[in-house]
C-alpha cells in the first residue's frame with residue numbers, strides 16, 4: 001500500500017526527470033505499481049480511510065511521485081455528487097499522449113495542489129480546457145478519449161509529472177491570478 005512516506009517531495013530531482021516508456025505485457029512490478037497507485041487514490045478519497053492512513057486526498061498520482069520514472073499515472077476523478085460508483089474519469093494511463101489540445105485555455109479558480117509539493121503555491125495554472133488523450137490500459141489496449149474541465153486538468157497535471165514538469169511551472173509568478181485572454185475558469 002502506498003503511504004505518504006512513499007511519496008517523493010519537491011525538490012527531489014526524480015520529479016524533474018523524463019520518464020521511460022512502459023513495455024507490454026506489464027511486468028509483475030508494473031502491475032502492482034498500477035494497482036497500488038489507483039488504490040492510493042481510492043483510499044485517499046474515503047474520509048475515514050484517508051484519516052486512518054494519514055494520507056493527503058488526491059485525484060491523480062504519477063509513477064515518478066513514488067520514485068519510478070515510467071510513463072504511468074493513475075487518475076480517479078469522482079463524480080460531482082461524489083458517487084463512488086460513477087467517477088467522471090477513472091483510468092491507469094500508460095504511455096499517455098495528448099494528441100490534441102483545444103485552443104481554449106482553462107484553469108481551476110482555486111489553483112492546483114500536488115501530493116509531491118508540500119507547500120501551497122497559489123495562482124492560476126494555465127492549461128488547455130479540452131484535450132484528446134491517447135493511452136494504453138493495463139492490458140496494453142489503446143484508448144483515445146476526449147476530456148474537458150476537471151478530468152482534462154488532472155490528466156494534464158499527471159502527464160506533466162511524467163515529463164518532469166510541476167504545476168507551479170505554469171503559474172505567472174508576476175501576476176498569479178491574471179487570466180490568460182478568454183481562459184475558462186472553473187472550480
Ligand SMILES: CNC(=O)c1cccc(C)c1Nc1nc(N2CCN(c3ccccc3Cl)CC2)nc(N2CSC[C@H]2C(=O)NC)n1
Pocket residue numbers: 044045046047057058059060078108110111112113114115120121122153154157187
Ligand atoms: C491550492 N489550491 C488547491 O489545491 C485547491 C483548493 C480548493 C479546491 C481545489 C479544486 C484545489 N485544487 C486542487 N484540489 C484537488 N483536490 C480537491 C480535493 N479532493 C478531495 C478531497 C477530499 C476527498 C475527496 C477528494 Cl476528491 C482531492 C483533489 N486536487 C488538485 N489537483 C491538481 S490536478 C491533480 C489534483 C490532485 O490530486 N492534487 C493532489 N487541485
Ligand code: NI
Pocket residue numbers: 113114115116157161
Ligand atoms: Ni502532482
